[in-house]
Structures are given as structure tokens and as C-alpha cells.
Amino acid sequence: MPRALITGVSGQTGSYLAENLLARGWEVHGIQRDDAPDPAIPERVVPHTADLVDFPAVRRVVDEVEPDVTVNLAALSSVAVAWARPLEVAQLNGTAVANLLDAVRSLPDRPGARRGFVQASSAEMFGQAAESPQSETTPIAPVNPYGASKAYAHALVGAYRAAGLRASSVILYNHESPRRPEAFVTRKITAGVARISRGEQSELVLGNLDARRDWGWAPDYAEAMARIAQSLTEGDTASADFVVATGESHTIRDFVAAAFAAAGIDDWQHLVRVDPQFVRPTDATEMRGDAGRIRHALGWAPTKTFDAVVAAMVAADLEP
Numbered sequence: 001m002p003r004a005l006i007t008g009v010s011g012q013t014g015s016y017l018a019e020n021l022l023a024r025g026w027e028v029h030g031i032q033r034d035d036a037p038d039p040a041i042p043e044r045v046v047p048h049t050a051d052l053v054d055f056p057a058v059r060r061v062v063d064e065v066e067p068d069v070t071v072n073l074a075a076l077s078s079v080a081v082a083w084a085r086p087l088e089v090a091q092l093n094g095t096a097v098a099n100l101l102d103a104v105r106s107l108p109d110r111p112g113a114r115r116g117f118v119q120a121s122s123a124e125m126f127g128q129a130a131e132s133p134q135s136e137t138t139p140i141a142p143v144n145p146y147g148a149s150k151a152y153a154h155a156l157v158g159a160y161r162a163a164g165l166r167a168s169s170v171i172l173y174n175h176e177s178p179r180r181p182e183a184f185v186t187r188k189i190t191a192g193v194a195r196i197s198r199g200e201q202s203e204l205v206l207g208n209l210d211a212r213r214d215w216g217w218a219p220d221y222a223e224a225m226a227r228i229a230q231s232l233t234e235g236d237t238a239s240a241d242f243v244v245a246t247g248e249s250h251t252i253r254d255f256v257a258a259a260f261a262a263a264g265i266d267d268w269q270h271l272v273r274v275d276p277q278f279v280r281p282t283d284a285t286e287m288r289g290d291a292g293r294i295r296h297a298l299g300w301a302p303t304k305t306f307d308a309v310v311a312a313m314v315a316a317d318l319e320p
């Protein structure tokens with residue numbers, strides 16, 4: 001039974017990934033920041049306490065667990081928040097990954113043990129990409145502190161791979177679900193639309209409505225990472241970078257329209273207001289990914305359309 005160690009296990013993608021690997025029969029360990037039991041961590045995950053920026057504490061967990069595959073999903077994951085906390089984002093998304101990689105590389109070899117490492121990279125590394133869709137070979141040119149921190153970690157994973165570690169960077173595009181916090185625009189919209197339909201909120205106040213993003217279903221992205229983890233325990237196929245995306249892009253305005261439609265509200269234009277407070281200093285015009293490599297290597301494909309993602313999130317937020 002392979003053993004995984006997941007950082008960020010209480011987050012949206014970490015919790016779906018833990019459930020996915022447990023269903024595959026894996027033993028799953030997770031790193032959490034506080035001692036208190038976290039209800040967001042799936043049952044049967046073995047919890048370990050360490051702050052990712054407490055480097056010796058993280059190394060102790062890695063040494064104790066001796067994972068076959070370590071998956072790094074811990075991050076300050078909001079671009080909006082990263083502008084306000086650039087040092088924290090550099091430490092948590094950047095140097096903490098160096099520590100984790102070094103801890104995994106330092107594990108003693110044991111017969112049959114194949115150490116793997118999976119890093120959650122981000123489409124934000126491409127910045128204002130000159131080409132669309134983007135792929136694993138698109139130049140990396142971030143335009144915000146979040147993208148810059150992810151670019152550093154991405155480069156580092158490449159270096160450890162070149163030095164012999166079985167390591168994969170998964171370049172994730174926006175992935176959404178009812179577990180998405182409201183700091184992200186999709187959940188802000190679906191939770192807001194649900195409150196508007198119940199008469200608890202009068203309007204949606206948003207930023208840039210014209211940006212185009214490639215929005216997928218978070219459990220599909222967890223499935224992609226699970227396939228990579230599985231493959232890393234079996235051979236070198238997955239020791240590479242992989243874009244995980246749907247290949248389609250839609251504007252934030254499209255998302256708003258689909259969310260109101262899913263809630264049965266036809267006349268919604270007067271319910272949406274733009275406030276400069278939510279407009280970012282820089283914002284990529286279009287992010288759209290080409291997932292051809294992972295489709296060919298591991299047979300992965302998204303299972304939900306854009307409309308189905310929006311409808312599932314609105315339905316969950318409308319539940320009493």
C-alpha cells in the first residue's frame with residue numbers, strides 16, 4: 001500500500017486528493033498547522049502538526065512518515081491576498097518548498113521504495129502569456145507576487161528532478177467546487193447569488209469582469225494529481241511538468257450570468273456592481289491551458305463542463 005504525505009490537506013484540493021488516494025487504497029498522512037482537530041481533513045488521514053515555515057518540524061514529519069509520494073498543496077493560494085502579504089507568500093510558497101524537497105531527497109533509500117514529489121504549480125506563473133492556450137513550454141513570466149513565488153518553486157522542482165528525484169509539477173488552472181473559500185471569485189459569486197435569491201444580500205460587488213479564466217472542477221484536478229502520484233510509484237512516466245486545465249476559457253461576467261441562470265434569476269444586471277477595491281494592479285487577460293500532455297501520458301480528461309461546474313456550486317450554496 002503506497003503512503004502519501006499531503007501538505008495543505010485541509011484545503012479544497014488537498015481534501016479531495018486525500019479522499020481520492022484513500023479510495024485507491026493508499027495510506028494518507030497530512031500536515032496541519034495546529035494541534036486542534038480540523039473538520040476539513042477527511043477521516044482516516046493521519047494528521048501531523050507542523051507549520052510549513054518551521055523547517056525542522058517539517059523535516060521531522062517527513063522522516064517519521066517516510067512517504068512514497070509527498071504532495072505539496074500548502075500555499076498562500078490567493079493572488080488577491082498575496083499582494084497584501086508578499087513576504088509570507090515568498091516564504092510559504094517558495095522557501096518552504098526548498099525545505100520540503102530537501103527533506104524528501106534526504107530520506108534514506110530502502111529496497112523497493114520509490115520516492116516521489118508532486119508540486120502544485122500554477123498558471124499564474126505565465127503572467128500575461130503571449131500565447132493561448134498555454135502549455136508546459138510557455139515562457140514563465142509572472143506578474144504578481146503569487147506567480148513569482150510559484151515560479152521559484154516550479155524551477156526548484158525541475159532542478160531536483162534533474163538531480164534524480166521523481167518529481168512532477170502540476171500546472172493547475174483555476175479549479176472550483178463548493179469547498180472553495182469566498183476569497184475566490186467563483187465561490188464569492190455562487191454564495192452571493194444564493195444569498196440574493198434568499199433575500200439576504202442586495203448585490204454582488206466584484207472587480208474585473210472581463211478577465212478570461214479556464215475554470216475546472218476541483219475533484220477532476222485531484223484525480224489528475226492522484227494519477228500522477230500513482231504513476232510516480234510505478235515508474236518515471238509522471239516525472240515531468242503537466243498542465244491540468246479544461247482548454248476552455250470564460251469571463252467572470254460569463255460566470256456571473258451562469259450562476260444567476262442556475263438560481264433561476266433572469267434579470268440580474270442591476271444586481272452586480274464593480275468596485276475598484278477588487279480590481280488588481282495587474283491581471284492576466286486570458287488564462288487557458290492545453291492539457292494534451294497529461295491526456296496522452298495518463299489518460300486524464302475533465303469530467304464537468306463550465307455550466308455544470310457553476311450549477312453544482314450554486315446548487316450546493318442554495319441548500320438550506
Ligand code: GDP
Nearest residue numbers: 079080183184185186205206207208211278283
Ligand atoms: P485566482 O485566479 O487564483 O486569482 O482566482 P480568483 O478567483 O481570486 O480570481 C479570478 C479572476 O477573478 C481574476 O481575474 C480576478 O481579478 C477576478 N475577479 C473579479 N472580481 C473579483 C473579486 O471580487 N474577488 C476575486 N477574488 N477575484 C475577482
